[in-house]
Amino acid sequence: MEGALTARDKVGVQDFVLLDAYTSESAFLDNLRKRFSENLIYTYIGTLLVSVNPYQELGIYTLSQMELYQGVNFFELPPHVYAIADNAYRMMCSELNNHFILISGESGAGKTEASKKILQYFAVTCPMTESLQVARDRLLFSNPVLEAFGNAKTLRNDNSSRFGKYMDIQFDFKGIPVGGHIISYLIEKSRVVYQNQGERNFHIFYQLLEGGEEELLAYLGLERDPQLYKYLSQGRCAKESSVNDKNDWKTVSNAFSVIDFTEDDLENLFGIIASVLHLGNICFEENQQGCASVPDTHEIKWIAKLLGVDPWVLLEALTHRKIEAKTEEVICPLTLDLSAYARDAMAKAVYGRTFTWLVNKINSSLVNKDFTGKTVIGLLDIYGFEVFDKNGFEQFCINYCNEKLQQLLIERTLKAEQAEYEMEGIEWEPIQYFNNKIICDLVEERHKGIISILDEECVRPGPATDLSFLERLEEKVGKHAHFETRKLAGPKGRKKIGWMEFRLFHYAGEVTYCTRGESSVVVTSLCLQVLCSSKNRILKECFLVAELENRRRAPTVGTQFKNSLSSLLEILISKEPSYIRCIKPNERKEPSKFDDFLIRHQVKYLGLMEHLRVRRAGFAYRRKYEHFLQRYKSLCPDTWPHWHGPPEEGVERLIKYIGYKPEEYKLGRTKIFIRFPRTLFATEDAFEFSKHQLVARIQATYKCCLERRAYMRKRQAAITLEAHWRGALARTEAKRRKWAVQTVRKFIKGFINRNRPLCPDNEEFIVFVRKNYILNLRYHVPKNVLDKSWLRPPGILGTASDLLRKMCTRNLVRQYCRGITAERRALMQEKVVTSEIFRGKKEGYAESLNQPFANSRIGVSTSSLSDGILVIHVSQADIKQKGDVILQCEHVFEAVTKLAMLVKKDSLVNVVQGSLQFCISPGKEGTIVFDTGPEEQIYKDKNGRLTVVSGWVWGREA
């Protein structure tokens, strides 16, 4: 509704309830047309969905569309078949009750497509478990099989369902589809033997011929060309471009394997399908007695082979009939026409019952054996009201079915509408609607209704004819206001009714039915005998021998249909309804063509105007207080943003604030009822206006909320991080402390045990002490050989320390030794000698140690002559000291040599010639002059010089 309100000006209203001129058919059609031209094929009338077949793909059944409608309030989105499906599903899940969706409309209006879309929607959107996928696949794959056997090309629809279908989809308590059940109604058996021009038999015949493998066809005795079969060629359109039989055959074959059909099942099934085709090709000839005979028994033999019956018994059954008198039975030959009837009746019966078997077989594959509480959604895809130029028994049944469903609609919707007003305590004038119960009674009443009369005619002894049936009708229901025959009609209506016709005034309009041919539907008892004796496993299940033994006649098709309808109604009445009304826009299956006349006709037959009239009779719009308040609360400051009182009071406050006039609304017990659409539109416009402000506010709140959430997330993350970090730090610290304590403890223990031999208790301590001592020692090693200091070692390292000290001293000494010059070494050696001589013996030695010996200080000079003078030069820094020493020595050579050797220095000795200088005292020098003479003498000359005269040496004096 909300979506409808928003879009009302663009493409009509999305809900007809909001039409101002709701009683006008033209306004209804205008709205439908307007929307159809915009490819909007769905429109609501309240909760009923009107769907117009677009005859084109609109792209509105995509996965995203399915997601869009999933779990969304029914009225919040534009009308769609998914909204109906979703609404039923949600209600089923929340209220745990059963639902059905009734899809009706005339042939080609899109019922089957709608039901397929709903099935797909459930298949895609419902929760699913792997094990239940099989159930879902079987539900989906049952469709192509049913379509192959139950659908056919007609003038109105290339894939027309020729049977009514009710399918229960079962869901478990979690809403998972777990199984299903199908009920079929009134398969159009007449199509097996006859098709109108431009129409075809059921798809399966063509699919088998087109797609079946060569061996299969050979086994069935069939040729590929459908034109060769009478039952397939009457419509003259066996090959149809819009239908791809070959592909469809593949789909159906695949579907068979999914829904558990065995090889044996398929062999028997196709044996029956082929037999029907062979039956159709049996030709009769009139013999001389005017009775039917079969000149060519080729087909009979194939049927006998495929169905497992005796060919001669079959032949007799097709050309004779059994007349049962009180005590005896007589077999009489049949005329040509009656033989053809018998053949066709047999073909129809075989196909019809095989179809029922097929449905049962599918059901057994769909069955879910778990009996714990399941809920169901039923899909009823049933033919809409049919009015043709010539209407037969099938139209009669279809229209009767529609009458019954209309009854249901009246019960469930129209009456419910009135009941709602009553329940809500709203005063209103009850609207008049036509209750079609009277017509239902006309058809179905026991002993008095048309079906009962038909039954009586069938069992009545003597020949039952179409005319006698009509007479019985006139006699029994002739006075009924909704029944008419040519005889009963006034002069005006008479012209339109034939002699063999009767007319019913249905709720949707009058329909004239032709009684001709109603008797041809019965299988002769001989044929029934043949079928009951069949060895074909499917036919054995379809035609039970008990049927033959039962002396009472089987119920007629009419009664069967009536019974199945009443059980359908029983099924439906216990469930919550949803309705989809399908409309066909034109007869030519063209997209975008809106045939006003045709649609007006359907709007009428589908009872849409009546439905709308009732929905709008009192009030155009009603909503629960909570929902109304929820939507419009922003229009009143008292109710925005929250109303804390009872919702009805909130609504009252709200409508007072926005200025509703008393005649515009009524307040019920739980709902507000608004009489005119314009009132609601005005409210909606005001809401639209306020929405922008609201949106901004909501946006801001939302953004704030998002930011806050993000902030809180970050904060939380930071706190967590911090906690972890602190934890890590604390753990590290604790570890460190523990280590420290252990180390200290070990240290103390080590200290206590330091003097014990190496053991675990002192091992580390000793290592530490050793390391520590050595590290410390680095800074305290003696720097030179004279440095005698040494770091005091701990007790345990005494020996090591001594060794180290020695090494160190040795190293220093080595370094020192390497560093002294040869000169110094010599000096040292001299010092050593001095030491050896004087140490401890002569005072002043110690003081002399520091004073280096100067080489230059002592020198020895002697003359080159033979005198015994030698001068020892001693240089003096102190001027107060004495000078050089002049010695006279007998053994000058020895003395000088020994001196030189002592100091290990040859250069010490200077042998001079002539004279030499010597130091008398510092700064004062004297000279010694050496000379030879005959006599040795030493004297001081007049210059003060000391002269030394050595004697001549023999041989050298001159």
Ligand SMILES: Nc1ncnc2c1ncn2[C@@H]1O[C@H](COP(=O)(O)OP(=O)(O)OP(=O)(O)O)[C@@H](O)[C@H]1O
């Ligand atoms: N929603 C849709 N979108 C597109 N095409 C559609 C839609 N509904 C129906 N059609 C088209 O219309 C054709 C007829 O539809 P469908 O077979 O559903 O009609 P029907 O009402 O079931 O007819 P019948 O009563 O004869 O079985 C489909 O084959 C398809 O081509």
